[in-house]
Amino acid sequence: MRAAILFGPEDLRVEDTPEPAGEVLVEVQAATTCGTDVKMWRYGHPVLPPYPCAFGHETAGVRADTGERVLVSDSVACGRCAPCRDGRPQICRSPTWILGGFAERIAAPERALHPIPPGLPAAAAAMAEPLAAAVHAVARGGATDDVGIVGGGPMGLMLASLLVAEGRSVSVADHHRDRRAQADLLGARGVARLGRHQLVFEAVGRPEAWLAAVQSAAPGGVVVLVGGCPRGSEIPLATEPLHYDELELRGAFHHAPAEVDAALAALATGSVNWELLQGATISLEQLPAALAQRSAGAARKWVIDPSLRTDAARKR
Ligand SMILES: [Zn+2]
Ligand SMILES: [Zn+2]
Numbered sequence: 001m002r003a004a005i006l007f008g009p010e011d012l013r014v015e016d017t018p019e020p021a022g023e024v025l026v027e028v029q030a031a032t033t034c035g036t037d038v039k040m041w042r043y044g045h046p047v048l049p050p051y052p053c054a055f056g057h058e059t060a061g062v063r064a065d066t067g068e069r070v071l072v073s074d075s076v077a078c079g080r081c082a083p084c085r086d087g088r089p090q091i092c093r094s095p096t097w098i099l100g101g102f103a104e105r106i107a108a109p110e111r112a113l114h115p116i117p118p119g120l121p122a123a124a125a126a127m128a129e130p131l132a133a134a135v136h137a138v139a140r141g142g143a144t145d146d147v148g149i150v151g152g153g154p155m156g157l158m159l160a161s162l163l164v165a166e167g168r169s170v171s172v173a174d175h176h177r178d179r180r181a182q183a184d185l186l187g188a189r190g191v192a193r194l195g196r197h198q199l200v201f202e203a204v205g206r207p208e209a210w211l212a213a214v215q216s217a218a219p220g221g222v223v224v225l226v227g228g229c230p231r232g233s234e235i236p237l238a239t240e241p242l243h244y245d246e247l248e249l250r251g252a253f254h255h256a257p258a259e260v261d262a263a264l265a266a267l268a269t270g271s272v273n274w275e276l277l278q279g280a281t282i283s284l285e286q287l288p289a290a291l292a293q294r295s296a297g298a299a300r301k302w303v304i305d306p307s308l309r310t311d312a313a314r315k316r
Contacts, residue, residue, distance in 0.1 A: 003103030022107025031101035056101030117268035132255035148197030152179030
């Protein structure tokens with residue numbers, strides 16, 4: 001089968017590879033890209049196996065055995081470690097990562113598979129993986145009405161969608177005008193800079209943005225840190241507001257299986273406007289160029305359809 005294989009940093013090739021081995025084989029219909037894929041392509045990533053390796057972790061398709069349409073979750077928790085026993089599988093100490101969505105087929109354990117609601121297109125279903133992380137982050141934040149979000153990329157806009165659907169007042173700060181306009185379209189307010197808010201989400205994944213999020217919290221506020229920063233990052237925190245204003249800083253990482261199902265339901269009922277985030281549908285051969293593009297302007301996710309064949313593929 002054809003698969004996009006990483007041979008090293010910025011060395012991605014579409015190759016004929018052996019069929020993947022695992023419990024259930026899934027015929028990939030759509031795999032969406034995100035910032036993590038760009039990081040994996042450019043620098044490698046702690047969860048990647050040694051090169052050469054497959055990647056792609058937002059994957060929807062059809063089970064080869066039953067014909068059922070499924071979202072392939074990108075991880076399964078061990079079920080045995082202390083966080084797992086404590087009901088927090090998203091911070092499992094030894095999860096199994098399921099990567100390889102940028103391929104014609106992917107193999108996954110049965111319990112990584114989530115049924116796709118009828119009528120939901122595969123490209124939208126694939127977005128349930130990042131949306132589940134947004135569902136998790138919203139749960140971490142609590143029910144406060146007055147919300148600010150640092151970052152209007154796909155994750156910031158997914159958070160905004162979920163919060164607006166709950167009737168909350170949401171501002172999204174981004175320096176891209178197009179992303180502010182997307183936030184407006186979702187029913188949030190796109191702003192260049194946040195004021196002070198009772199609940200602030202960070203959805204960029206850079207130390208400066210983490211600091212900006214903490215600095216945007218009103219007294220007594222809660223800050224939920226969603227974006228993963230480069231390894232080894234640190235931020236200089238002023239102690240006074242943490243102490244005198246009783247700010248609460250909460251990490252939010254990944255998702256639990258029930259949050260994946262909640263994300264699929266939110267996509268199917270239309271409470272999340274996935275069309276606003278859906279970018280062009282491209283072939284495996286077009287993936288390297290897509291990952292290399294600087295993200296400027298509107299926040300969109302590429303949709304890889306491995307059944308597409310481009311000229312590049314035919315010429316080889
Ligand atoms: Zn992702
Ligand atoms: Zn575990």
